[in-house]
Amino acid sequence: MKRTRCLSLAMLLTVALVSMSCGRGDDGEASAPTSTTNDVPATGATAAIPTTTAAKVDSKLCPVKALDTAKGPVEVSFWHSMSAANEDALEKLTEKYNAGQTKVKVALKYQGTYDESIQKYVAGVRGGELPSMIQTEETAMQTMIDSKSIVPIGSCVVAENYDLSDYSPGLISQYTFASVLQTMPFQLSNPILYYNKKAFRAAGLDADKPPTTLTEILEASRKIVATGKAKGAADKAFALEIQAWYPEQFLSKAGEAVVNNDNGRNARATAAKLDSKTFTDTLQWIVTMNKEGLMLNAGRNVSGQNHFLAVANGDVAMTFGTSAALGTVYQLLPAFPNIEIGLAPLPGPTGAGVTIGGGSLYMTTKTSDEQKAAVWDFMKFLNTPENQSYWHVNTGYIPTRISATKSAEVQKFWTERPGFKVAFDQLAASKLPVGGGGPLIGDYLGFRAALESALESVVADGDVAKAQSKAQADATKAITDYNKRIGA
Numbered sequence: 487m488k489r490t491r492c493l494s495l496a497m498l499l500t501v502a503l504v505s506m507s508c509g510r511g512d513d514g515e516a517s518a519p520t521s522t523t524n525d526v527p528a529t530g531a532t533a534a535i536p537t538t539t540a541a542k543v544d545s546k547l548c549p550v551k552a553l554d555t556a557k558g559p560v561e562v563s564f565w566h567s568m569s570a571a572n573e574d575a576l577e578k579l580t581e582k583y584n585a586g587q588t589k590v591k592v593a594l595k596y597q598g599t600y601d602e603s604i605q606k607y608v609a610g611v612r613g614g615e616l617p618s619m620i621q622t623e624e625t626a627m628q629t630m631i632d633s634k635s636i637v638p639i640g641s642c643v644v645a646e647n648y649d650l651s652d653y654s655p656g657l658i659s660q661y662t663f664a665s666v667l668q669t670m671p672f673q674l675s676n677p678i679l680y681y682n683k684k685a686f687r688a689a690g691l692d693a694d695k696p697p698t699t700l701t702e703i704l705e706a707s708r709k710i711v712a713t714g715k716a717k718g719a720a721d722k723a724f725a726l727e728i729q730a731w732y733p734e735q736f737l738s739k740a741g742e743a744v745v746n747n748d749n750g751r752n753a754r755a756t757a758a759k760l761d762s763k764t765f766t767d768t769l770q771w772i773v774t775m776n777k778e779g780l781m782l783n784a785g786r787n788v789s790g791q792n793h794f795l796a797v798a799n800g801d802v803a804m805t806f807g808t809s810a811a812l813g814t815v816y817q818l819l820p821a822f823p824n825i826e827i828g829l830a831p832l833p834g835p836t837g838a839g840v841t842i843g844g845g846s847l848y849m850t851t852k853t854s855d856e857q858k859a860a861v862w863d864f865m866k867f868l869n870t871p872e873n874q875s876y877w878h879v880n881t882g883y884i885p886t887r888i889s890a891t892k893s894a895e896v897q898k899f900w901t902e903r904p905g906f907k908v909a910f911d912q913l914a915a916s917k918l919p920v921g922g923g924g925p926l927i928g929d930y931l932g933f934r935a936a937l938e939s940a941l942e943s944v945v946a947d948g949d950v951a952k953a954q955s956k957a958q959a960d961a962t963k964a965i966t967d968y969n970k971r972i973g974a
Contacts, residue, residue: 542665548642548849552859559591560860565607565617567600567845571813575880583867590860600845601931604629611635616852619861621672623845624660625930628750630848631668632928632972637849640667642862652871652887655914660842660923663751668848670865673877674884675810675844676909677735679833680794683826685710685803688718696804696830700736700771703804703833707780710803722782724775725796725805728941729787730934731843732806732832733768734925740764740835743920745933745965751921754974755928758961760937760954764835769940769950776945783945786938798822806832809909810844812882816903829905831912839916841924844883884910928972932964 553560568576573596580592597603600623610616611633622630630636640662643650650658650667657671683693689709697703707723715721734744742762745755775781782802784792793805794815799822812829819827832840847868849861867873874890877883879899885891891910900907927933940957944950 543638543640543644545641545645547637548639548645548858548862549855550642550645550859550862552855553589553863556589556856556859559589560854560856562590562592562619562857562860562864563595563617564592564864565595565597565603565620567597567603567621567623569596571817572810572881572883575813575877578880579868579873579876582873583864590863592860592864600626608633616850618850618853618857619865620848620850621845622848624843624924625927625934627661627663627668627846628755628926628928629930631663632974635851636668637851637858638666638668639670639847639849639865642849642865643667646862648866652889654884654886654888656842656916656918656923657886659918661846662923663926669846670849670869671886672847672865672868673810673844673881674842674886674913675808675882676840676842676884676913677731677806677832678809678908678912679804679828679830680797680807680815681804681828681830682720682797682800683828684824685719685800686828689713689803693826693828696828697833698831699833699836700768704771704775704780707775707804708778711778711780715800720800720803722796722802723780723804725782725784725793725802726772726775726941726945727784727787727793727806728938728945729806730937730941733765733937733941735832735840736768736834737762737764738841738919738924739832739837739839741837741917741920744925745927748921749919749924750926751923754969755926755965756962756969757965758933758936758958760940760958760961765957766950766954767835769944769953772941773944773948773950777948786942798825800824808843810881810883812906812909813880815882827905829908831908840912841916841919842913843924878906882906882909884913927965928974929964929968932968933961936960936964 566576577594580594584591595617597606603620604622604626607616607620616635642648653671654674657674658667661667661669661671679696681696686693691706691709697706703724710719710723711721713719737744742764743749743759745759746757747753747755782796784796787793794807794811796802797805815827819825847865849858853861869886871887871890871893874885874887875893875895878885878890878896885896890896936957939960940953943953
């Protein structure tokens with residue numbers, strides 16, 4: 487029987503209809519080139535994205551041919567954090583894989599949210615159960631590397647001479663460290679603007695020209711609130727989810743690093759970079775929105791639904807949210823006839839654009855040679871253009887494969903639901919972040935807790951200087967304390 491979990495957006499329907507609330511439930515050795523590049527457009531110009539080099543990795547770490555001599559089906563455990571429509575799609579892909587061959591049997595094991603899953607994984611490294619493979623979000627990369635419990639996927643790439651040239655721009659750079667691809671891309675997302683077109687029209691705004699900056703959100707919010715919900719707009723204009731991901735994206739859009747040493751890419755991060763004017767401006771925007779009564783505080787939103795529910799109920803007209811929620815949002819739209827969903831790129835500072843979000847797939851060392859080969863085979867299966875097309879259409883995650891976006895299925899889908907193309911276009915128009923990828927931070931949970939405390943602080947008292955200073959100090963302390971704990 488399928489579990490019911492409160493973190494999923496699928497629960498929005500139940501919450502909206504029966505006003506229930508619930509607690510958290512919430513990517514013989516073959517010869518290989520000495521270096522490869524993935525020459526794909528990253529900003530409209532061609533940018534060479536470095537991949538694994540044979541000189542940097544031991545291909546024997548990934549015995550890709552071990553399945554050839556395996557006796558009986560090789561069992562693989564896969565820890566994941568998908569829910570709602572995303573879990574349905576993952577289950578169907580896994581069933582398709584298991585039914586399509588006889589050498590491997592993959593068992594999906596839900597582990598809660600990404601944060602809960604990584605905590606269980608770290609506990610397992612210290613002495614407990616570990617899976618054959620695990621899905622984690624991009625923020626876990628430094629922790630996974632430091633755990634010394636993973637097989638770098640670059641070793642599989644070199645062992646099989648696997649072609650990476652069809653992967654989307656920036657993906658390989660995002661998941662590469664020390665010239666080695668550490669993890670297999672799988673699900674690709676970024677934050678976008680969700681808004682109610684009906685509320686925009688009621689307020690006299692052009693529903694086809696949503697805000698592109700935080701200042702424009704402020705200006706539109708004033709008109710929406712002045713009109714009010716009774717006249718078809720909303721009594722509050724914007725639902726703020728207390729989520730560190732958004733200000734991190736604003737820093738990247740401004741061409742800035744989130745932590746020092748080029749986002750921890752050229753050397754281990756030792757300090758936050760939250761003392762920038764971009765972060766000051768972000769906090770001041772929140773203060774202004776709040777003081778003028780334009781904003782609804784959705785809190786830290788551990789259920790993952792509050793900000794979406796506020797839009798669905800017509801309480802607010804706009805919010806930020808992950809593109810990975812699109813599949814579930816469209817599933818539920820028929821239950822909310824007063825909403826005409828609009829989707830647009832994430833507003834913020836003009837500049838470099840968003841960084842990659844979502845999740846990737848790690849192979850663990852606590853497995854036999856046959857299991858490593860099985861994991862690699864399954865990872866490749868999940869990333870075929872056909873399966874990435876299916877994954878995109880059914881979840882909203884951006885395809886990892888360029889050819890998948892050109893498939894008839896995806897092109898037809900984008901014609902019918904152009905909103906699903908927003909996140910893809912946004913990422914395609916983005917430059918690589920400082921250091922070539924998002925920040926590598928050991929205690930990312932601690933770092934984000936400090937950042938989110940700053941957001942809460944300015945909502946509470948409006949003191950930007952105090953909140954920013956404390957965020958810089960506390961986030962840096964989270965980084966340095968982690969480095970000390972692991973002896974780095």
